[in-house]
Amino acid sequence: MGGFFGTIQNKRCVEELFYGVDYQSHLGTKRGGIATYSVETGGFKRSIHNLQNTYFRTRFEDDLPKFFGEKGIGVISDTDAQPLLMNSHLGRFAIVTVGKVNNMEEIAEELLNSGNVLTEFSSGRINPTELIGQLIIKGKTFVEGIENVYKTVKGSCSMLILTDTEIIAARDFWGRTPIIIGKKEGAMAATSESSAFPNLGYEIEYFVGPGEIVRLTADNMEVLRKAEENMQICSFLWIYYGFPTSIYEGKNVEEMRYTTGFVMGQEDDTEVDNAGGIPDSGLGMATGYAAGHKVPYQRCISKYTPTWPRSFMPANQEMRNLVAKMKLIPNKAMLEGKRCLFCDDSIVRGTQLRENTKALKELGAREVHMRIACPPLIWSCPFVNFSASKNILELIARRVIKDLETNSDRATMLADAETAQDIDVPEETLKKYAKTDSPEYNRMVNEIAKRLNIDSLKFSKLETIISAIGLPKCKVCTHCFDGSSSYTLQ
Numbered sequence: 377m378g379g380f381f382g383t384i385q386n387k388r389c390v391e392e393l394f395y396g397v398d399y400q401s402h403l404g405t406k407r408g409g410i411a412t413y414s415v416e417t418g419g420f421k422r423s424i425h426n427l428q429n430t431y432f433r434t435r436f437e438d439d440l441p442k443f444f445g446e447k448g449i450g451v452i453s454d455t456d457a458q459p460l461l462m463n464s465h466l467g468r469f470a471i472v473t474v475g476k477v478n479n480m481e482e483i484a485e486e487l488l489n490s491g492n493v494l495t496e497f498s499s500g501r502i503n504p505t506e507l508i509g510q511l512i513i514k515g516k517t518f519v520e521g522i523e524n525v526y527k528t529v530k531g532s533c534s535m536l537i538l539t540d541t542e543i544i545a546a547r548d549f550w551g552r553t554p555i556i557i558g559k560k561e562g563a564m565a566a567t568s569e570s571s572a573f574p575n576l577g578y579e580i581e582y583f584v585g586p587g588e589i590v591r592l593t594a595d596n597m598e599v600l601r602k603a604e605e606n607m608q609i610c611s612f613l614w615i616y617y618g619f620p621t622s623i624y625e626g627k628n629v630e631e632m633r634y635t636t637g638f639v640m641g642q643e644d645d646t647e648v649d650n651a652g653g654i655p656d657s658g659l660g661m662a663t664g665y666a667a668g669h670k671v672p673y674q675r676c677i678s679k680y681t682p683t684w685p686r687s688f689m690p691a692n693q694e695m696r697n698l699v700a701k702m703k704l705i706p707n708k709a710m711l712e713g714k715r716c717l718f719c720d721d722s723i724v725r726g727t728q729l730r731e732n733t734k735a736l737k738e739l740g741a742r743e744v745h746m747r748i749a750c751p752p753l754i755w756s757c758p759f760v761n762f763s764a765s766k767n768i769l770e771l772i773a774r775r776v777i778k779d780l781e782t783n784s785d786r787a788t789m790l791a792d793a794e795t796a797q798d799i800d801v802p803e804e805t806l807k808k809y810a811k812t813d814s815p816e817y818n819r820m821v822n823e824i825a826k827r828l829n830i831d832s833l834k835f836s837k838l839e840t841i842i843s844a845i846g847l848p849k850c851k852v853c854t855h856c857f858d859g860s861s862s863y864t865l866q
Contacts, residue, residue, distance in 0.1 A: 377553075377617060377761045378474040379403035379568035382449035382536045382543045386562040386594045390443045392576050396565065397450030398432050399572035402619055404454040408432040411459040411470035412445035413540055420470055420538075421445065424457050446594070447543060449536045454761055456503040459538070464513040466521070467539060471512070474553050474568060475533035476761045477504045483511070483528060508533055519600050522546045522589055532759050536566055543592040544600070551586030551607040552759050552853060554624045557597055564592040571619040583625055608853040610760050614845055615750045616657050616721040627846050633660030634667075635844040636749055636836050637719055641668025646832055647715065648745055654720040654732075655679035655704065661749045662719040669717075676710040676736075677718070679703055704732065712740035715831075721749045723824070726772035730828045743831040751835050751857040752820065754810050759853060776823045777801055777809050780816075803859065810858045812837050 379400030383389050393410055401408075409424035421443050425435040432452060451458050451472035459470045477483070484494060484502050487510050494506060511528055515521025518537060522544075525533055532552040537544040545566040547555045558565040558578030565578050573580060584590055585603025609625060610617075618629035641651070641664065650672045653662030656679060666673035680703055710716075716736065723729060723746075733744050752773040768774055781801055808816040825833035838857055842849050854860060 377403050378451060378453040378455065380449065380451040380472045380474055380534075380536050381565065381567045381569075381572055382447075382472075382538065382545070382592075383563060383565040384447040384543050384592050384594050385564075387446060388444070389446055389448050389563070390440055392563075392565075393448040393450055394433075394436060394440060396567060396572045396576060397452065399619075400450075400452040400567070400569055401432050403568065403617060404452040406455065407453045407457050408435065408451065409453075409457065409459050409472070410436065410439075410443070410448060410450035411461065411472075411538055412443050412448035413470075413538055414445035415540075417444055418540075420461055420468065422459055422461055422470065424459070427452070447538060449538045449543065451536075456505050458503075458505045460503070460505050460509055462509045462513065466513055466515075466518060470538040471505060471509050471535060473505045473508050473533055473535045475504075475529075475548055476531040476759060477507065477529050477533065478531040478758060479529070480504055480507060483507050487511075508535060512537075518544055519589055523601070526587060534568075541593075544589065545584055545592065546589045546601075547584045547586060547603075549587040549604065550759075550853075551604070551609050553610065554613065555584040556580060556623070557582040557584060557590065557592070559597075562594055564594060564597060566590075566592060569619055569622045570624075571621040574621070580623065607847075607851040608759070609847070609851065610757075611750070611841060611845065611852050611854055612757075612760075612856070615841070620656075620660060625845075625847060630660045632844045632846075633657075633749060634664035636840055637661035637664025637666075637747075638668035639664075639840050639844070640747055640834065640836055641665035641670075644669055644747070644834065646717070646745055646834075648717040648743070649714040650674040650676065650710070651717045651719065652676045652710075654718055657721040658719045658749070661721075661747070665717070665719055665747060671717075674710050675707065676714075676716050676741075677704050677706050677732075680705050706732075706736055706739055708739045711736060713742055715743040715745070716741045717745040717747060719747045719749065722753060723748055723772060723828075724753060725770050726824065726828050729830075733829050737829075744829075745832045746825075746828075746830050746834075748833070748835045750841060751810070751812070751838050752817075752824070753856050754806055755856050755859045757856055759855065772824060772827070773809075773820060774801075776820050776827070777806065780819060780823065781805060806859060812839075 381396035408427050411422040423439045459472045511525045512521030526549040532548040534548045534553045535546050556570045558573045559581040560577045586607045588603035589601035591598045614632040620630035622629045651666040653659035736744050753771050754773050756768045809820050
């Protein structure tokens with residue numbers, strides 16, 4: 377995925393920009409970058425680093441003395457190298473983006489056929505942020521150019537643009553990813569994660585709406601384009617991506633996770649001795665579950681953070697499995713002889729969970745029960761870079777459905793995602809499996825539990841998720857769970 381932060385002030389902003397961008401680190405792992413503009417020098421300064429083997433903070437600390445300026449933007453990205461600096465009839469500007477461009481090749485071909493030149497490449501591929509910049513400069517104004525992005529891009533794209541006088545923040549047309557505006561005396565800021573605000577002294581001033589474009593100066597915010605009425609904000613922001621202290625659309629992440637756990641705990645009749653979370657995103661749900669189920673909350677698994685603090689995993693599957701195992705350390709003293717229940721944000725492939733369950737039982741857990749914060753992942757995400765589900769063959773729920781529908785033998789049923797055959801299940805059949813408590817749904821859940829060697833498995837109901845978020849269902853994207861999108865891929 378990715379996250380950005382920008383600030384414009386009446387004084388030097390470099391240090392605050394540095395820490396504000398660092399607070400986006402849980403949203404991406406590949407690249408980070410910052411750009412500033414200084415009135416005194418009359419110029420832009422930019423730095424981009426690869427973050428795959430280290431952290432934003434350590435990469436950029438030595439760069440800070442080289443930066444000057446009262447305004448700046450930065451990004452942690454799971455895709456391309458950014459910010460990009462551009463010079464056009466709109467003037468000089470820097471740009472960062474967060475989103476997913478599904479029709480990147482089509483846009484690039486059209487731009488090249490029109491005589492444009494594409495110069496930026498990330499890992500030998502077209503840089504989507506450059507494409508966005510090229511679409512913007514086709515407009516007579518920034519607003520017209522950003523509206524051109526809205527009309528052209530299939531997927532999603534939110535952005536920050538830094539000029540010599542202002543910061544322009546534009547949220548993607550369907551509002552799939554958030555932008556929050558903060559304010560304090562003599563400064564304004566825009567961010568993907570409001571958790572960046574408290575320690576920097578900002579108060580939340582405004583939630584930018586879908587398709588809305590705002591201009592920030594050090595003392596003011598001006599709406600350049602009004603928000604769209606319709607919205608499809610990604611539900612996974614609350615379930616998985618978001619930092620516990622962040623707030624989207626007025627709803628705190630930890631509060632939402634606690635609520636889903638509490639409701640499930642109240643409804644569940646399974647007898648267990650304790651409840652705990654799979655760190656980090658399962659902890660909020662686990663505290664809620666323990667309270668709702670009236671059992672002790674105990675940390676039977678702890679996360680080792682000194683050398684493995686990152687939230688996301690390497691691109692290589694083998695390394696992902698190794699890192700996941702290294703980060704989570706079970707506690708035999710809390711496990712031995714107990715019926716243990718664990719809460720987690722989701723089950724994607726199931727490979728690591730199967731290994732963890734085996735290890736927990738080997739360490740003495742009498743029973744291992746899993747409670748998942750979201751419904752089963754049956755569809756992959758076409759709208760944001762939810763990297764864990766971009767290949768439909770990786771979803772254990774889809775593999776189980778395919779096997780149940782085709783009656784494959786056990787060897788095929790246990791095949792890894794990488795070796796599974798193409799899944800071809802009719803959409804109407806998938807819908808039956810997505811419906812909570814339908815016969816098909818119950819068969820699927822029971823089969824997943826059997827394959828993962830779990831004593832019991834339950835998923836949060838979609839209705840619980842929507843209620844905990846507090847927005848109408850039509851304003852929340854739940855495509856991964858029920859295959860629905862109130863709107864087109866645009």
